[in-house]
Amino acid sequence: MNNFTYKKVETINEAVQEISKNKKANFIAGGTNLIDLWKYDLAHPESLIDINSVSTMKQIKVLESGGLSLGALVTNSDTAYDAIVSTKYPLLSRAILAGASAQIRNSATNGGNLLQRTRCYYFYDKTSPCNKRNPGSGCPAKNGLNRMHAILGTSENCIAVFPSDMCIALAALDATVNVSGPNGDRKIAFTDFHRLAGNSPEKDNNLEHDEIITGLTLPNEDFSQYYSYLKLRDRNSYAFALVSVATAMRLEHNKIETIRIALGGVAHKPWRDFEAEQFLEGKEPNRKNFTEAAKMIIKTAKGYGDNDFKIELSVKAIVRNCMMALHPETQRPGAQPSL
Amino acid sequence: MEKENQNNQIHHYDESNTSVVNLTINGNLKQLKVQPWVSLLDAIRDHSNLTGTKKGCDHGQCGACTVLCDGKRILSCLSLAVMKDGSEITTIEGIATDGDLHPLQTAFIEHDAFQCGYCTPGQICSAIGMLQEGKAHTREEVKEQMSGNLCRCGANTNIIDAIMEVKEKTL
DSSP states (O other): OOEEEEEEEEHHHHHHHHHHOOTEEEESSSSSHHHHHHHSSSSSSSEEETTTTTTTSOOEEETTTTTOOOEEEEEHHHHHHHHHHHHHOOOHHHHHHSSHHHHHHHHBBHHHHOOOOOOOOOHOOOOOOTTSSTTTSSSSGGOOOOOOOSSSSSBBOOOOOOSSSSSHHHHHTOOEEEEEEEEEEEEEEHHHBOOOOOOOOTBBBSOOOTEEEEEEEEEEEEOOEEEEEEEOOOSSSOOOSSSEEEEEEEEEEEEEEEEEEEEEEEEEEEEHHHHHHHHHSOOOOSSSHHHHHHHHHHHOOOOSSTTTTHHHHHHHHHHHHHHTTTOOOOTTTTTTTOO | OHHHHHEEEEEEEOOGOOOOOOOEETEEEEOOOOOOOOTHHHHHTSOOTTTOOSSSSSSSOOOOOOOEEEEEEEEESSSSSSGGTTEEEEOGGGSTTHHHHHHHHHHHHTTOOOSSSSHHHHHHHHHHHHHHHHHOOOOHHHHHHHHTTTOOTOHHHHHHHHHHHHHHHHO
C-alpha cells in the first residue's frame, strides 16, 4: 500500500483538469473496488480525486427523447430502486440487485461499476505473473485454476472475465456511456466501451486516462413486459457469476419482434451475439428456437479445463433465461431460479 | 527495495499530510486529524476509540465493519475517512437508548444469534439499515438482503430469526 494525496473537486471541468495533471491519479467515487485494489497493492494511485461533490452527476432524469439519463454518481442501490428504472427498465434493477451486497450497492456508483477490475485469482495475486497487471509477464490462468474464467473472445494473453452484473443488463438495453475529457464530450455505445483482452489485456475499456464517465443513457425502449436476469454462481448470493444472462424481449402476435441477449461471466466484456438475436427475430419464443440461438452464441467458445462446464452451462442458462423472460412475475432477487 | 520503502512510509506518521475530518459519531461531533489513506473503519476504531465496529477481512467480503453513514449501511473498511467529512455515523455503540438495548440487540440475545460475537455489531447495524430500507418483506428476502454479513460460527439461522422477530414487531 502506498500513500497518496487527496483532493475534492466540485465540477466535471475541475475533475478533468485534475486528472490531466498526473498519469497516476485516480478518480474516487464509491471506492468499493479501488480501495480494495489499493489495499492489495494492485492499484498505486499517487493522488485521489474525490468526485462525490460533483452535483451534476447525481441525478436520474427523463430526457426529451424519452430515454433515461443515469448520473455516474448515483449509487447502484438508488438506481435499482428508482421508480422509473424499476418500472421501465426492470431488467437493470434485477441485474444490479443480483450483484455484490446491500452495503456495497449503497456505496458503489454507476460509473464505478463499469470500471471495476476482474476478479481473476492471478490478477489478485501480485506474486504471480499476469499480463493484465504486468504486461508481458504471462497468463498462468490458461493452464492453471480457471473455473471462473472466460470461454468466449479469449486471447492467448488473458482469459479474465469482466465481473459486473449491472453492465450485462446495460449491454442488453443498448445503453450509451457519456464521457467528458479535455477535448469535450463523447458518447460510447455500451458494447464498444469494454474491450476484449486481445494483445493489450491491461486495458479493460476504451476510456482514456484523462476522461471521466459522467453518466449513462438508456434509450426510450420498452422491455418491461418480457425480461429476465439469471445469475448462476457457487452460492446463491454475494458471489460473482459463473454464467449470467440478461434477456430483453418484445413480442408481436406471439412472435419475437425484438430480442437482446447479453452474457456475463464468460468473456472480458459483456457478450452480445447480434447474429443469434437476428436469427430469433420473427420466430416463436420457444425452447427449440432459444436452444438453436444459444448454440449459435457458444459456437466459438473454448474451455481451458476447469471452466469447460461453462460452455454447456451457457446454453442451458440462455434457454432457461429466455423462457423465464416470458414470465417475469415469477422472478425475484435471491430466489432459486424457477423453471 | 522500493517496496520496503513504501511499507515504511505507511507506518510513519506524517503530520504534513493530515486533514481535519468532521464526523458526527453516535451524535458526538469528532474532529479527527487523519491522513487521506485512513479508512473510515480505522478512523472509528483507532482515532475515535470506538472498537465495537470490527475489522474482519478489511476487504469488503465479510460485513463485520458495517456502520450506518447518514442512515445507510455501508462498509467502513472500503471508505476513506476524508470522503465522509461532514457525515453522521452510527456504530453499534450508538444504538441503545438511555441504557435500554435496541430491539435487535435484545432479539439477538433471545435467539442466541451469535457464538463468538465478532460479526454481531456488523450484523446488527446491517439489519437496522435493512429494516429502514424496507425492501425485504419475506424471510427469503431478508436472507438475501443480509448476505453481505457473514457469520463463520454459522449462527445465520438464529440471526435471521432475530431480525424477523423485530421486523414483525415493528410493522
